[in-house]
Every structure is written in C-alpha cells, then in structure tokens.
Amino acid sequence: MTTDAQILSALRAAENSGVSGAELSLKLGISRAAIWARIEELRKLGYEIEASPHLGYRLTNDPDVLHADDLVARLGKTQIIGRDIRVFQETTSTNDVVEKLARDGVKEGVVVFAESQTRGRGRLGRKWISPAGKGLWFSILLRPELRPQEATQLTVAAATALWRAIHAETGLHAEIKWPNDILFRGKKVAGILTEMNAELDRVKYLILGVGVDVNQAANEFPPEVRKLATSLRAELGRPLLRAELATAILRELDRDYARVCGGHFAELADEWEERCTTIGQPVTISIGERQIRGHAESLDDDGALLVRTEHGHLERIIGGDVTVEK
Amino acid sequence: MTTDAQILSALRAAENSGVSGAELSLKLGISRAAIWARIEELRKLGYEIEASPHLGYRLTNDPDVLHADDLVARLGKTQIIGRDIRVFQETTSTNDVVEKLARDGVKEGVVVFAESQTRGRGRLGRKWISPAGKGLWFSILLRPELRPQEATQLTVAAATALWRAIHAETGLHAEIKWPNDILFRGKKVAGILTEMNAELDRVKYLILGVGVDVNQAANEFPPEVRKLATSLRAELGRPLLRAELATAILRELDRDYARVCGGHFAELADEWEERCTTIGQPVTISIGERQIRGHAESLDDDGALLVRTEHGHLERIIGGDVTVEK
Secondary structure, three states, X not given: OOHHHHHHHHHHXXXXXXXXXXXXXHHHOOOHHHHHHHHHHHHHOOOEEEEEOOOEEEEEEOOOOOOHHHHHHHHOOOOOOOOOEEEEXXXXXXXXXXXXXXXXXXXXXXEEEEEEEOOOEOHHHOEOOEOXXXXXXXXXXXXXXXXXXXXXHHHHHHHHHHHHHHHHHHOOOXXXXXXXXXXXXXXXXXXXXEEEEEEOOEEEEEEEEEEEEOOOOHHHOOHHHOOOEOOHHHHHOOOOOHHHHHHHHHHHHHHHHHHHHOOOHHHHHHHHHHHEOOOOOEEEEEEOOEEEEEEEEEEOOOOOEEEEEOOOOEEEEOOOEEEEOO | OOHHHHHHHHHHHHHHHOEOHHHHHHHHOOOHHHHHHHHHHHHHOOOEEEEEOOOEEEEEEOOOOOOHHHXXXXXXXXXXXXXXXXXXXXXXXXXXXXXXXXXXXXXXXXXXXEEEEXXXXXXXXXXXXXXXXXXXXXXXXXXXXXXXXXXXXXXXXXXXXXXXXXXXXXXXXXXXXXXXXXXXXXXXXXXXXXXEEEEOOEEEEEEEEEEEEOOOOHHHOOHHHOOOEOOHHHHHOOOOOHHHHHHHHHHHHHHHHHHHHOOOHHHHHHHHHHHEOOOOOEEEEEEOOEEEEEEEEEEOOOOOEEEEEOOOOEEEEOOOEEEEOX
C-alpha cells in the first residue's frame, strides 16, 4: 500500500477517536512533517480531515471521488482482482486502456477506473454514456484458463457479483437480464461488456468492462434513454459514495472469479438463475437479422441460455438481444 | 499499383520478346530516365533485367525474395485479400504486426509478410521456427461477421486454400490434419494460427497467421524437429520461388474467404473432408489434461470436428491436439 492508502486506512480504522501525527509517523515509518504534507494533499483531493491537538487527525467526510490509493485501502486483501488499481480522470474507454495493459503483459487482476469516458462502449458496438463523477466505469484484466465459448461464465459471474454488491450497499433487489444487464423494473442500471483476445480454443486474455449508473438524477439522462435507463440514486432516493460501491463490487467479483476458476460455476449459475428475470419467461432473441422465439429454460454449463423454441427443440444462445415477452 | 509493380508486370507480360524503355515510359507516364532508375533499383533487389537496343528490357531471372510491389503485381485483382501487401525483413511475429494494424483500424485484407520472424508462434503458445528466406511467414487481417465459435470455419478455409495452392504449384498431394496443419506422410509442412479479438457473440477482427516451410533442406531443420517437419523443397527435390507460391495461396484464400462470408462453408467443408486424413480415423484428442478417444466422423457447420467417443456419444471438438491412432 502507498502512504496515502495507509493514512486513509488508519484514519478510517480510528473513526471518531482520531489518530495522532506521532502514531501515523511511527506506523508508516516517515516523519510527522511528511505525514502532514500527505494530509494536505488528501485535503486538496476533497478529503475532509480535521486536526486537533487532543484527537489528532480525524477523517470527517469522504469526497465522492475515485482515488486509486483510497480504493486499494478500502478494498483490503483480495486474491486476484484489484491488487493493482488505476484511476484516470478521462479515457476513451477503460476497456481500451486495459487492452493496452494486457498487451504489455500486465498481470491479471488490474482494474482501471475512469471518472469519465469519451467513448464508452456497450455490447455490439453500442455507445455507453459515461458522464464525469456520476457512475462507475471500470475494466478488469483477467487471464483465465478458459475456452472462448466458456467466457460467458465470467459475464454471468460478473452479473451475480454486481447484483450482490448493489444489494449489500442499497438493500435494493435488482433483476438480472441475460446475459449482462442489471435492471430495476425493466430499466437498465448496469451492464457488462466482455471482450477477449483468443486463439480458437483458448482465451489469451479477457477484459470485463463494467458500467454502473450511480448518481445521475433521473432527469440527467438524455431524453432518448430516459425510459430505458435508471440510476441507483434514482431508485434509492439518495446518492451513494461511489468508492464504497466500487470496492464492494470488486470484492464480490474477486470471490466469483475464484469460483469460476475453481470449476464451481454451477453454484454461481444457481444463484444467477434465482435473480434472473429472463429464466422461465417467453422470450424473443434477435441475433443479427434472425429472430428466435421460445421459452428461456436455464443456463448451461458454459453460461449460455437454453431456450426451448416454438418448434420444441432446445437452442443454445450465447449472444444477441433478448426481449422478455409479457 | 506502384511503378515497380507496373514495370515487373509489363516485363512478365512481354516475356522473352522484351519491352522498350519508350513503351514503358508511355505506359507508365514517366520519363525513360525514371524508368531506367527504377530498373536499376530492381536489379539491386536481385531481379536480373537485361537491356538490349533491339529487345529493350527483359526479365531473365527472378530472385527468391519477397518484394511487396512484386507480390501485388503477381497477385493481380482480388476481392479482399492482398489488396494491401507489406513485407518486413524481420519482425517478432507477423501476427503481432497485423494486430497493431487491426487496432489502428486498417481495412481487412491487408497481408504482412516477413523474411524472418524472431518470435514466430504456433498454436497454444508454441514456437514456430521462421528462418530468413526459407519459408513463407505471413498474416492476414480479416473482419468477418462471425461469432467466435464460427471462426473455425476460417481455419478450415485456410487449410483448404493452402492445400490447393501447394497442389497447383508442386503437383504434390498433401494431407490436412484437423484443424490447421498440412502434412506429408505425417510431417508438418505448413500450419495456421488463428487469433481473434471478440465480444462474446461477435468477432471484431481475426488474424490468420500462415507458416509454410518452403526451401529448407531436410538437414536445415533443428535435429529435434527433423522427424516432425518437412519442407516443400525436401518433398519435391527442388526449391520453389516463394513469391509464386505466396500469391497462389493468397488467390485461393481470397476465393475461400468469399465463400465463407457468402455462407457457402458447406462446399468448403466437403472439399476439406476429402483432403483430410483425420476424418474416418480413430483419434485421441488432448485438451489440456483431458483426453478423448474416439472416431473422427466429420466436420460440423462451424468447422468443429465431430468425434464419436468410446462411450458412443458425439463430441464437438474445437481445439486441442489431435493424434490419429494407427
């Protein structure tokens, strides 16, 4: 952990009782003057840190910013995901940044956040609107030992992890729509874009891109998407501290990634099916110009959707647009 | 076409009767002095071009070099593949070069050759030995509208095209081993490495890497691969002009790519099955640590190998190492 991360971690652990410059100096092995300089820098980032002769330093308010050191401090120890976290003020797309890291041989688990994306992407080349400070736009580099057609497992795992983190932080029960959307009453609040680099029979690396609409007010969405999109703030009636939600998601993802790699996808699939509003419903799936109508039955071992078609046979769906018919 | 390509093309069309500087000047719209300067440059590359007052310029001998202009001139008009050809003296791997082009948005069909590769790759991260001037090491950028699991179709198409080009240039009947090897009596002479960048349900771009051992003498192979590898020269008893073979391969590939994109993979699959020594044989397939034994029955619609296992059910194989049991 960096000095900033250690300071924030110590301030949070001390809560209201505060921690003295002398204690911090001892703990971190740097001078009290150096501690003071770092505290000043953190204040500039928006952290409200009070200093009093009796209580020492106290963290009285967190800004809603993404700060790599703070995210690391909040996340604590994970197995793979988030051991290396990087935050950009603005990028084209965090998936692009992670792709560059992947090609440079960076280890799996690195997470790249951006406060805003100028060219955020959704599935099938669609645009993902990513305004500064309003949501979580991040991407994770993974190097799983999977075949390309097993990669859907990770999208399913990510959806399950997102569901759990959102539930833990807000108490809200979202719906999962196969394969990669989190919804409230049919309106999208989060999505996952999985991109991979592969040989025919082996994934070389895979990038999980996650977008969560967190703090937009309902009227901040462009008019054309207002009927299709919502934010956690709009659902909950209050804003959320994004760093807290972000680390909750990473912690859940780290756990689920270990489950997939350990061959325990079936457990995840069960959990996923419970949360999923697609399973058990009549659906129409559009794949390019082709349309398949049928009944969504379950997930298969690779995370594909099994659909019983009108003609009675079971079709294995790995992509396309799913519409639940009401 | 560049000036060099036009000159080589005119010289080849004229054959032994030659073409005068005046004719070339008229045809290309540049001065006779400029023609003469280009001829000098071509001579430096190894092209033997005689100049006589009566016959004009005559191409009397081709060097066995890869020269982008010459490859373009030889190839003539194609639909997609080879409209843009680039030759490097040395690269790490031509797949790496094409991947950079892909990310820069270069159009599909570009072909990158290297006289030698310092880090030529085979499937599953294996090394492909690529000595200078001895073989064809090249990669092609494609942007097909396919799902990742359909990408095997292009490996099958490439194997068929390679088989046909080798047959046309040498008269030899090679064997195809599923999915991507061309063999003579069990020894590998050429291979294909397919790498792709994809979302779960759509290929964004795909790179076909091709390696053909052309002009190595049998004893030029490292001792450890001598039992496993051969070259066209070793099989044929004489060296080949690589540029001629290269353009024959590109022409066939261009035709087969159009067939796959036009939805005519089934035709290709039939041709492939005829040439393939894997179909109809007892096989063992190693996928990581798992082994499947069975009887190779046919290709499915996506180019996967259908294997009837010992236990009687049909398994769909998209990767792994196939060994034909004799």
